[in-house]
Amino acid sequence: AQKVTQAQTEISVVEKEDVTLDCVYETRDTTYYLFWYKQPPSGELVFLIRRNSFDEQNEISGRYSWNFQKSTSSFNFTITASQVVDSAVYFCALSGDNFNKFYFGSGTKLNVKP
């Protein structure tokens, strides 16, 4: 069975603080893919990153960084020096052997206050 858990329902920070969004996944597939999406109030899901199960390299893109650890089945997302524009709901997702089928976590709502 595939499952994604985002235990943090809502997080509030003050601008310029660093914040980490947690994602824990479960899968029996040996090859799988993990994703992060951002959903601002406008509604569109914006793709942020994909990570393949065979590539445990962490990634940094500007203020965003991702920490993939197979040993703990986690794929956490850190925003450094948060900005008000980062306020959104963030979803972690997993796809496995049936790669067209995404399993989304319940989402974490991030509020960044000025």
Next chain:
Amino acid sequence: DTEVTQTPKHLVMGMTNKKSLKCEQHMGHRAMYWYKQKAKKPPELMFVYSYEKLSINESVPSRFSPECPNSSLLNLHLHALQPEDSALYLCASSQVKAGPYNEQFFGPGTRLTVL
């Protein structure tokens, strides 16, 4: 061009109406999806088309009828909907083949209200 477009942006319909949602992409993707998203919930998969053929139907009620006329277009025909069908309907597209580029790209959604 990494854009998926959806029309209309908003739709209000009565329970006896027939309406259609439209989705278009020009990224050369051969997989297209319909999702339903209720407030404060993650998107729920409804249908998947691969190479213009329906490959996944997540036991969606027959009052929702998908159609994929060509590789760029995806429609969702609505008939005799219920108020509980009110939601944000998202379209997405992706590569078909498994591999490192199977991320889905989403459109802005159609916000549907059923009266």
